[in-house]
Amino acid sequence: MIHFCSQCGAPTGFQTPAGDSRPRHICCRCNHIHYENPRLVVGCIAEFDGKILLCRRAIEPRRNYWTLPGGFMENSETTSQGALRETLEEAGTTVVIDAPFAMVNLAFINQVHLFYRGHLQTPYYAAGEESLEVRLVALADIPWDDLAFRSVAVCLEQYITDRQRGEFGFHESDLPPINPLEHSG
Numbered sequence: 001m002i003h004f005c006s007q008c009g010a011p012t013g014f015q016t017p018a019g020d021s022r023p024r025h026i027c028c029r030c031n032h033i034h035y036e037n038p039r040l041v042v043g044c045i046a047e048f049d050g051k052i053l054l055c056r057r058a059i060e061p062r063r064n065y066w067t068l069p070g071g072f073m074e075n076s077e078t079t080s081q082g083a084l085r086e087t088l089e090e091a092g093t094t095v096v097i098d099a100p101f102a103m104v105n106l107a108f109i110n111q112v113h114l115f116y117r118g119h120l121q122t123p124y125y126a127a128g129e130e131s132l133e134v135r136l137v138a139l140a141d142i143p144w145d146d147l148a149f150r151s152v153a154v155c156l157e158q159y160i161t162d163r164q165r166g167e168f169g170f171h172e173s174d175l176p177p178i179n180p181l182e183h184s185g
Contacts, residue, residue: 007032042082043070046095048120051136058132065148092126104151108177113151
């Protein structure tokens, strides 16, 4: 909810602007329209010697659960730059991006998760501030019950399928909420 205008500080109302199809927050004084758009989460499924790099989260949501390195994209960076930055911040390593791999739409929380496929050039990594632990995990040892987010599980499932086929593609998925109270990816 946007209660006050970022342009002039006046209260906002919620209505559909002329020529638009959705209600928006509009300033009651200057008529500035405040658009809210989905947030982009970028990450990387990075492989080294047949194993996948996973991070155990040190922060909420889903502290102590495993995830791929990733996070919210910042202004003034490309999606691949964001995935590289997040991997360095969370796993203390650099990766080489191979290709975009999976896009998971989470419309119920206004997010899009974009994962790149990449590889580590060396097996060196270290937990960053947002990670309790970082590991290279064999595909057979992925802790499915302890994954932080469904989008990560979807990405890993698609990765395993493509790897077994010997050919990687690009995948798009839409995740519905499990129940009306769910708010995690």
